[in-house]
Amino acid sequence: MLGQCITKNESLIAWVKEMTNLCQPTNVHWCDGSDEEYQSFCDLMVKSGTFTKLNENKRPNSYLARSHPSDVARVEDRTFICSKTKEEAGPNNNWADPDKMKAEMLPLYKGCMRGRTLYVIPFCMGPLGSPIAKIGIEITDSLYVVANMRIMTRMGKSVIEALGEKGTFIQCLHSVGAPLEPGQQDVPWPCEPDPAKKYIVHFPDDPAVWSYGSGYGGNALLGKKCIALRIASNVARKEGWMAEHMLILALTNPAGKTYYITAAFPSACGKTNLAMMMPTLPGWKVRCLGDDIAWIRRGDDGRLYAMNPENGFFGVAPGTSMQSNPNAMHSMEKNTIFTNVVLTPDGDVWWEDMGVPAPEKGIDWHGNEWTPSSGTKGAHPNARFTAPASQCPVIDKDWENPAGVPISAILFGGRRPSTIPLVNQSFSWEHGVFMGSAAGSETTAAALGASGQLRRDPFAMLPFCGYNMGDYFGYWLTFAKENRNALPKIFFVNWFRKTADGRWLWPGYGENSRVLKWICERVEGTGKAQETPIGYLPTPDAIDLSDCKVSAEDMAELLKVDKEGWIKEIESIGQNYARYGAHLPAALTAQLDELKARLNK
Numbered sequence: 001m002l003g004q005c006i007t008k009n010e011s012l013i014a015w016v017k018e019m020t021n022l023c024q025p026t027n028v029h030w031c032d033g034s035d036e037e038y039q040s041f042c043d044l045m046v047k048s049g050t051f052t053k054l055n056e057n058k059r060p061n062s063y064l065a066r067s068h069p070s071d072v073a074r075v076e077d078r079t080f081i082c083s084k085t086k087e088e089a090g091p092n093n094n095w096a097d098p099d100k101m102k103a104e105m106l107p108l109y110k111g112c113m114r115g116r117t118l119y120v121i122p123f124c125m126g127p128l129g130s131p132i133a134k135i136g137i138e139i140t141d142s143l144y145v146v147a148n149m150r151i152m153t154r155m156g157k158s159v160i161e162a163l164g165e166k167g168t169f170i171q172c173l174h175s176v177g178a179p180l181e182p183g184q185q186d187v188p189w190p191c192e193p194d195p196a197k198k199y200i201v202h203f204p205d206d207p208a209v210w211s212y213g214s215g216y217g218g219n220a221l222l223g224k225k226c227i228a229l230r231i232a233s234n235v236a237r238k239e240g241w242m243a244e245h246m247l248i249l250a251l252t253n254p255a256g257k258t259y260y261i262t263a264a265f266p267s268a269c270g271k272t273n274l275a276m277m278m279p280t281l282p283g284w285k286v287r288c289l290g291d292d293i294a295w296i297r298r299g300d301d302g303r304l305y306a307m308n309p310e311n312g313f314f315g316v317a318p319g320t321s322m323q324s325n326p327n328a329m330h331s332m333e334k335n336t337i338f339t340n341v342v343l344t345p346d347g348d349v350w351w352e353d354m355g356v357p358a359p360e361k362g363i364d365w366h367g368n369e370w371t372p373s374s375g376t377k378g379a380h381p382n383a384r385f386t387a388p389a390s391q392c393p394v395i396d397k398d399w400e401n402p403a404g405v406p407i408s409a410i411l412f413g414g415r416r417p418s419t420i421p422l423v424n425q426s427f428s429w430e431h432g433v434f435m436g437s438a439a440g441s442e443t444t445a446a447a448l449g450a451s452g453q454l455r456r457d458p459f460a461m462l463p464f465c466g467y468n469m470g471d472y473f474g475y476w477l478t479f480a481k482e483n484r485n486a487l488p489k490i491f492f493v494n495w496f497r498k499t500a501d502g503r504w505l506w507p508g509y510g511e512n513s514r515v516l517k518w519i520c521e522r523v524e525g526t527g528k529a530q531e532t533p534i535g536y537l538p539t540p541d542a543i544d545l546s547d548c549k550v551s552a553e554d555m556a557e558l559l560k561v562d563k564e565g566w567i568k569e570i571e572s573i574g575q576n577y578a579r580y581g582a583h584l585p586a587a588l589t590a591q592l593d594e595l596k597a598r599l600n601k
């Protein structure tokens with residue numbers, strides 16, 4: 001009944017038994033995380049039609065999966081934080097009473113794995129052995145989830161060993177919600193097709209995660225957004241650290257000095273591109289430590305240290321090319337899972353803006369024959385690649401250092417076609433927290449719903465903060481109580497400015513190194529800046545534009561204070577602040593008032 005059990009941890013055995021009784025799978029499999037096991041799972045998925053094996057000569061050990069067309073992104077309106085009270089979850093989260101939610105979901109799980117195998121995935125977020133690493137056990141009936149978890153987390157026997165007989169773990173229960181009746185033929189991507197019947201539910205007080213109905217990305221790979229952000233943000237606040245939606249990069253200047261920078265941008269706004277960027281400025285080098293999540297703790301020296309809890313990249317494929325992100329392209333040359341991209345006739349993959357011509361014909365993400373003149377996109381805009389971080393050519397030597405790396409600068413940003421300048425340094429930690437709290441971005445395909453609409457996404461954490469965002473703002477402010485001078489400098493960046501007729505003002509990608517250079521100079525206290533009502537902006541000559549095609553007029557536009565735009569911005573920030581009521585720290589209202597006063601002077 002229990003399969004080949006690989007642990008002596010009694011509470012784990014008891015929980016797996018309980019879930020087996022509830023979900024009634026045909027088999028139970030404890031994942032050991034070995035290469036042989038991974039291979040056998042991939043073979044099984046090729047047989048069942050979930051995976052298409054790609055051409056071994058072009059893309060060794062790599063596979064393509066096509067999801068159900070309803071199951072292509074995170075479902076934010078079906079994501080719940082079930083803290084004891086609604087107030088604890090805050091207006092930024094859907095809330096339900098934990099007992100009521102469990103009572104609602106238990107009948108869904110009853111028999112939900114009939115005809116399927118229940119896989120037990122022991123996983124660790126953070127390098128095994130790190131003092132802040134967290135062990136979780138995900139129970140799932142999706143082999144696709146198992147294979148992705150093996151890339152995205154440290155997974156298998158080593159985790160069971162680290163857990164030992166008495167260790168505790170975070171319970172993560174996942175089912176695609178598609179039991180098989182006797183004789184019923186399986187489909188390549190089983191799931192609950194009705195988005196309104198999917199559930200991504202967090203119980204921060206247990207802590208535990210229950211996910212039902214979806215097999216895609218952040219809905220189903222529970223180590224990622226669910227554990228490493230929503231649950232971890234709760235744990236972090238209790239334990240005195242931070243769980244953030246941030247990339248971590250190391251930037252080395254021509255003199256050989258390295259600066260560690262973290263950056264919080266919403267999903268599908270270029271974190272992966274920045275994290276492994278190829279600087280166009282001669283002599284500068286970027287190395288990558290993480291592209292999505294940073295766990296940050298205070299060191300004995302008062303500095304903030306960042307560590308990536310993940311083991312792989314779950315990156316957006318469309319738009320990724322040898323021009324935009326060669327290091328991501330190299331990271332996915334082998335041992336990679338592609339989801340919802342085009343299959344080419346030679347057994348490789350293609351997507352929009354891959355920088356190579358589209359194949360004359362291919363199979364699109366729906367599984368239909370497709371040609372460039374079909375009039376539809378071949379890849380889904382949220383199509384993904386899942387690749388091991390260790391395959392990144394510029395992975396930093398310290399990316400698995402349990403101590404993390406000391407942060408010099410924190411960046412916030414988003415997709416803002418107007419008003420927000422290319423780069424803006426905060427006057428203080430508090431002003432920086434204000435900048436983070438005021439962040440906004442045009443929505444993207446990473447979540448179901450309309451794309452391209454401005455929404456406030458404070459700290460890029462709106463979908464990922466597992467408690468009241470007003471309290472989260474307050475928690476960020478507390479870090480300045482001690483050792484203020486050891487804190488990173490805070491900047492707001494915006495690579496996405498456009499002219500009224502839709503032309504990009506800034507080339508982005510490797511050219512962003514010019515902005516990072518100025519940021520390092522500001523950290524050193526040498527960068528030239530002018531004090532403006534909105535923050536410290538670079539003086540017109542402060543950003544190194546050698547061999548860069550941006551005109552002086554465009555640069556002036558990118559660095560100007562657009563008073564009218566900011567007056568509207570202030571109004572919109574104020575409206576968003578009102579959501580948080582009494583939980584909004586007075587220090588942030590003061591920041592908003594001061595900004596208004598400075599602008600109107």
Ligand code: SAT
Nearest residue numbers: 074217218225267446
């Ligand atoms: O699907 S994920 O949540 O993993 C990707 C994202 O939205 O950042």
Ligand code: MN
Nearest residue numbers: 245266267292
């Ligand atoms: Mn993300």
